[in-house]
Amino acid sequence: MSSPDYSKGVAYAHGQYLPIGQASIPMTDWGFLRSDATYDVVTVWDGAFFRLDAHLDRFFRSCTRWRLDPGLTRDQVTATLSQCVRLSGLRASYVEMICTRGQPPWGSRDPRLAVNQFYAFAVPYVWIANAEQREKGLHLMVSDIQRIPAASVDPTAKNYHWNDLTMGLFAALDAGADSVLLVDAVGNIVEGPGFNVFCVSNGVLVTPGEGMLEGVSRRTVIEMAHSLGFEVQQRALPADELRAAAEVFVSTSGGGVLPVTVVDKQAIGDASPGPMTRKLVQTYWDWHTDPAYSLPIDYSL
């Protein structure tokens, strides 16, 4: 018997740890058949979780919002995520925790009778932007697809309802852009697939104030801005204001602060990452060594 190959990542399912490629969920879990699930993603950088507390806070809030019970305490979730990372040996990792509805007894459609399930996995760190995009800046398109509104699905509780984002992404990629921004019913910018967005407008940082996920990376940007003395406004952001901005960037667990230099095929500023963006990128990575935000993982098995 050779030991399992954990190099591509490790998952936790039904009480077991296994290579990510072997991990599955039951076909009949409502987490799949009704997208009845919540999740959160925390990153590991240089062998330490970044802002794990904030992600756990939100994960348990999301569970409560959707009436899901992962059946694990906060410490047990932390231990499970740590074990996924430890087994993988990954020093930089994208770590996802998931709670699904499970399924009610056959024939019942009462979600209150389902036994909820907890899953997790750790895979190599995921960058939304590759090295060249991080240096030169992303090219985004503004879609006319409306992000699912809060009156339908609460965007502050994480969920897998991504069809609008995915269809927008297809169109943006087809048009030669790197990713997409969705709008609300009146044309204000909301968010993109896996990221929040900011721009510099008249010297002030502006980011949408409602209708989007309240990203932990978004919160980190706001906190960094305050510490750097940048003014931040959380408010409606019309697409035209974004297009006319001096700087644009996105915030995401998939790379932190990522510059955007083209929107709808038009250059932002001089089409290179601006000074406030560069300062926030630098600060983002600096904060990864702050003990207040980082939790080192013990990799000894």
Add this chain to the structure above:
Amino acid sequence: MSSPDYSKGVAYAHGQYLPIGQASIPMTDWGFLRSDATYDVVTVWDGAFFRLDAHLDRFFRSCTRWRLDPGLTRDQVTATLSQCVRLSGLRASYVEMICTRGQPPWGSRDPRLAVNQFYAFAVPYVWIANAEQREKGLHLMVSDIQRIPAASVDPTAKNYHWNDLTMGLFAALDAGADSVLLVDAVGNIVEGPGFNVFCVSNGVLVTPGEGMLEGVSRRTVIEMAHSLGFEVQQRALPADELRAAAEVFVSTSGGGVLPVTVVDKQAIGDASPGPMTRKLVQTYWDWHTDPAYSLPIDYSL
């Protein structure tokens, strides 16, 4: 080696048929992690598919809409569904066909690079209403949750974006109702979890005209109504008009035409299934023996 227990249902996954309880999808399939999938459900009654052609038409239309390719021809899908039913031995079955995005190569977020996957399963026929509810009528609640609008996700292409329906269902069940109806942004009735809705208003059948799934059972009701000489209007249906209707029923693959006798704790008519509803229930089952709509399954192995 004993033969597998197919009595609870049979699934098809990755080229194999297996007991439903053993069927799974990869944890990393975007069909789960981004609810990036489509599906359709056809029923088997008395050993024959009911309106399989209509369901296949819609399944392939949904695939095209979401840029999914099941990788099987129409005949191959039919053969796969038939084999699931045949192995199960079920004479009355709920048969689901699914196409998921699969996943792009690790590190990529380009859905165009994913290899789409086809899954299917056949399980015992699912009734949305139990025997007592079918006789006495269902009790529905009108939620103030808005069904995800068409500007975000096209409701005519089937998808698993059910959080709004599931949260509405929780609230309805908590309040003692059997299920829920969701509304649109201006308060018109749209649909419920797994069903369309009709009412009899001034002697005319009324059903919402947009914002909802164009159910095959809904279409069957409209066709039956025409054959019975009932007038049908597909138009906006205000919640108050529904509450004041003489009759209310839902249409679903999970039981056909199901009477509704209470809405928001108020009786519809005399709180028993009305004459037009009863006629449509009878006609629905009569049509199951019409060769134009039924395709017998060869159960010989």
